[in-house]
Amino acid sequence: MTLLQTIGFRGQAEQREKAPFRLSPRMVSWLQVGPLAVVLIALFALPTVLFLVVSFFDYDRVGIYPAFMLDNYQDLLTTPSTLRVYISSLKFGLIVWSITLFLGFNIAYFLVFHVRRPMVRTVLFLLCAIPFWTSGIIRTIAWIPFLGRNGAFNQALMALHLTDKPLEFLLFSDFSVIITYVHLFTLLMIGPIANSWAKIDPALLEAARDSGASRWQTMYLVVIPLAKTGIALGSILVFTQVMGDYFVVRQMSGGQSASIVSMLSTEIQAMQYPPASANAMVLVLFVAIMVACMMRVVDVRKELVK
Amino acid sequence: MSFASKRKIGRRGLMKGAAAVAGATVAFGRAPDIWAQNIKNVTLRHAGPPVTALSIIGTQATKDLGFTVQMQATENADLLNRIMSQSSVIDCADISLTYMPYLVNRGILQTIPVKKVKMWDQTNPLMTQGKYPDGREVSKQGLAPYTVIYAADAEFKKVSQAATDWLAVVPTVTNADTLGIRPDLIKRPITSWADLISPEFKGKAALQDQPSVGVIDVAMAMEASGTIKYGNKGNMTKAEIDKTISTMMEIKKSGQFRSFWTSFDQSVNLMASGEVVIQSMWSPAVTAVRTRGVACTFQPLKEGYRGWGYTLGVMKHLSGLELDCFYEYLTWYMSGFPGSVVAREGYYSAQPAMTKKFLTDAEWDYWYGGKPAATDIMDPFGKLVEKAGHTRDGGSFDERMGNIAVWNSIFDEDRYLIRRWNEFITS
Numbered sequence: 001m002t003l004l005q006t007i008g009f010r011g012q013a014e015q016r017e018k019a020p021f022r023l024s025p026r027m028v029s030w031l032q033v034g035p036l037a038v039v040l041i042a043l044f045a046l047p048t049v050l051f052l053v054v055s056f057f058d059y060d061r062v063g064i065y066p067a068f069m070l071d072n073y074q075d076l077l078t079t080p081s082t083l084r085v086y087i088s089s090l091k092f093g094l095i096v097w098s099i100t101l102f103l104g105f106n107i108a109y110f111l112v113f114h115v116r117r118p119m120v121r122t123v124l125f126l127l128c129a130i131p132f133w134t135s136g137i138i139r140t141i142a143w144i145p146f147l148g149r150n151g152a153f154n155q156a157l158m159a160l161h162l163t164d165k166p167l168e169f170l171l172f173s174d175f176s177v178i179i180t181y182v183h184l185f186t187l188l189m190i191g192p193i194a195n196s197w198a199k200i201d202p203a204l205l206e207a208a209r210d211s212g213a214s215r216w217q218t219m220y221l222v223v224i225p226l227a228k229t230g231i232a233l234g235s236i237l238v239f240t241q242v243m244g245d246y247f248v249v250r251q252m253s254g255g256q257s258a259s260i261v262s263m264l265s266t267e268i269q270a271m272q273y274p275p276a277s278a279n280a281m282v283l284v285l286f287v288a289i290m291v292a293c294m295m296r297v298v299d300v301r302k303e304l305v306k
Numbered sequence: 307m308s309f310a311s312k313r314k315i316g317r318r319g320l321m322k323g324a325a326a327v328a329g330a331t332v333a334f335g336r337a338p339d340i341w342a343q344n345i346k347n348v349t350l351r352h353a354g355p356p357v358t359a360l361s362i363i364g365t366q367a368t369k370d371l372g373f374t375v376q377m378q379a380t381e382n383a384d385l386l387n388r389i390m391s392q393s394s395v396i397d398c399a400d401i402s403l404t405y406m407p408y409l410v411n412r413g414i415l416q417t418i419p420v421k422k423v424k425m426w427d428q429t430n431p432l433m434t435q436g437k438y439p440d441g442r443e444v445s446k447q448g449l450a451p452y453t454v455i456y457a458a459d460a461e462f463k464k465v466s467q468a469a470t471d472w473l474a475v476v477p478t479v480t481n482a483d484t485l486g487i488r489p490d491l492i493k494r495p496i497t498s499w500a501d502l503i504s505p506e507f508k509g510k511a512a513l514q515d516q517p518s519v520g521v522i523d524v525a526m527a528m529e530a531s532g533t534i535k536y537g538n539k540g541n542m543t544k545a546e547i548d549k550t551i552s553t554m555m556e557i558k559k560s561g562q563f564r565s566f567w568t569s570f571d572q573s574v575n576l577m578a579s580g581e582v583v584i585q586s587m588w589s590p591a592v593t594a595v596r597t598r599g600v601a602c603t604f605q606p607l608k609e610g611y612r613g614w615g616y617t618l619g620v621m622k623h624l625s626g627l628e629l630d631c632f633y634e635y636l637t638w639y640m641s642g643f644p645g646s647v648v649a650r651e652g653y654y655s656a657q658p659a660m661t662k663k664f665l666t667d668a669e670w671d672y673w674y675g676g677k678p679a680a681t682d683i684m685d686p687f688g689k690l691v692e693k694a695g696h697t698r699d700g701g702s703f704d705e706r707m708g709n710i711a712v713w714n715s716i717f718d719e720d721r722y723l724i725r726r727w728n729e730f731i732t733s
Binding site for chain 2: 254
């Protein structure tokens with residue numbers, strides 16, 4: 001009799017009948033969920049609760065004091081800057097999302113359906129992925145000497161006599177922020193979309209053609225619906241990255257535009273933790289609502305289980 | 307045994323001691339062998355900003371003193387945060403004068419009796435009494451050093467505006483900031499802070515993205531251009547903050563600012579690449595631009611400089627042998643070697659006469675004397691800063707440190723300032 005049997009929670013009689021000890025299915029599920037749950041609770045849920053609590057605290061220069069006051073939220077929601085950064089982040093989010101979706105969709109389509117030889121496909125995939133082996137910070141900063149007033153691009157334009165004065169809008173502008181985001185995040189779109197197509201039998205497309213579907217109909221009725229999960233996942237990745245960004249906006253706009261997180265960082269630098277917490281809570285809530293909306297459109301869970 | 311505390315020396319004796327040190331460089335009348343044996347395993351952890359917590363200083367201290375001094379560099383709020391929340395894992399720290407309002411009555415620092423600071427008499431009266439060496443009063447706008455370094459009591463429950471027997475921290479490094487410019491691209495003399503907001507430099511000006519510094523720099527410019535007169539630029543009222551920020555927003559909307567910088571290298575790159583021709587800047591950043599062969603001037607302006615300072619403070623948890631070692635280190639720190647290192651970065655030591663002994667005559671004349679460099683001038687790491695024959699911007703130590711208009715500061719209304727600054731940056 002094993003140790004487990006002796007301390008088993010089922011009746012001894014029952015144990016003896018079904019000799020090998022089995023965990024109940026419920027227990028198995030708990031064990032499977034367990035490790036991730038522990039990580040999420042320790043590293044996400046608890047800190048979030050902590051932020052939530054601190055966001056109601058009072059503070060001064062010397063410290064933070066337990067209290068329940070809504071001032072931090074009131075200050076946050078009544079200053080015009082809050083609305084401005086949310087609108088600006090949303091604007092960046094939408095623009096970057098549509099560009100990366102367009103690029104990601106087409107690149108993934110090319111990689112999956114046009115490239116026939118697996119070898120070539122692998123090489124091309126690697127070409128997309130290799131830039132990700134360097135840090136995002138480097139890939140961001142690398143744009144600065146390229147786009148600057150005396151940068152490589154402006155010098156090339158002037159050498160070709162396409163313009164006689166350097167184009168100022170190229171750097172420290174919305175333009176440079178968007179171009180960097182697109183550069184950084186397009187792969188996040190390519191990956192999931194290509195992945196959701198990779199499982200498709202190419203014969204499916206032939207079947208569509210044989211059944212008399214035009215190219216557009218095939219695209220609209222077969223290809224896009226099959227990419228729905230990938231598009232949704234990619235969109236969530238790109239969107240949350242943009243909303244939570246701090247570095248790219250600060251570097252590439254030259255501090256001219258602010259993001260939600262950079263506003264929060266100014267508060268942290270000034271040791272004002274309660275308003276920073278309130279700011280973080282509102283951001284978490286906002287992104288959660290946006291993601292929930294996307295999940296509404298595509299039931300990612302259902303698609304993944306399929 | 308307590309080595310440092312055993313030596314009870316009066317003021318006169320102190321000066322004699324200083325003179326002795328002056329003769330014998332870093333040999334501090336060595337303690338008996340037993341001292342050397344005891345301290346062998348002591349390690350002092352010294353936290354500071356990257357510009358002063360340099361490993362060359364730690365290495366030299368370790369060599370000279372017989373115990374280990376370990377430098378830990380962190381920046382801005384992270385440094386203050388470390389001092390406030392993890393003071394038990396550091397022993398002493400470079401503390402900016404602007405951190406002092408955060409540290410009063412927190413039980414983090416232990417006070418340093420003035421009579422235990424051997425080099426006190428060597429410390430510039432600018433820091434200790436609020437007077438220039440020639441007797442003139444120093445500006446009280448912002449956090450002037452002597453208003454924040456003295457503790458009212460041995461526990462540092464309160465700060466004292468006048469000299470007491472207890473120091474919360476000991477002044478070590480100071481400097482005066484002004485605007486950096488690209489003379490080759492501006493092509494006319496710049497003499498006033500007002501030029502920072504002059505439409506002439508539309509799209510070519512920059513500010514530091516740091517609320518209290520940024521706002522004071524703009525305040526200097528606004529006062530110089532005659533738009534507003536402040537009671538105290540270093541501690542504005544709400545109305546003054548409002549007026550300043552709304553003007554700043556108008557200026558920003560007009561496209562005046564090319565960028566707002568947060569880090570040292572950003573400010574260097576903006577200037578070196580020509581994106582910006584006039585901006586608030588730090589002295590070593592100007593030096594860094596120049597080492598790349600690009601013309602850059604740390605421009606003296608008639609309204610004066612924005613002064614700042616760092617100090618050395620010791621954490622409450624030190625006692626016994628470790629505390630004795632700290633006092634040895636403090637004496638060493640004020641005796642010139644660290645001062646010579648920061649001098650080569652373009653900063654000043656709070657004990658200039660001690661620093662002189664660790665600089666060559668050419669270096670002293672260049673950095674402190676405002677005279678043309680007799681030889682090539684190198685930075686602390688041996689890189690060329692200035693070719694022989696050139697003169698430092700702003701002239702001598704007395705000229706530069708003799709005209710402080712305002713000190714770096716933390717406003718009483720800093721909570722309000724941060725809110726309005728965020729509005730400015732997001733507008």
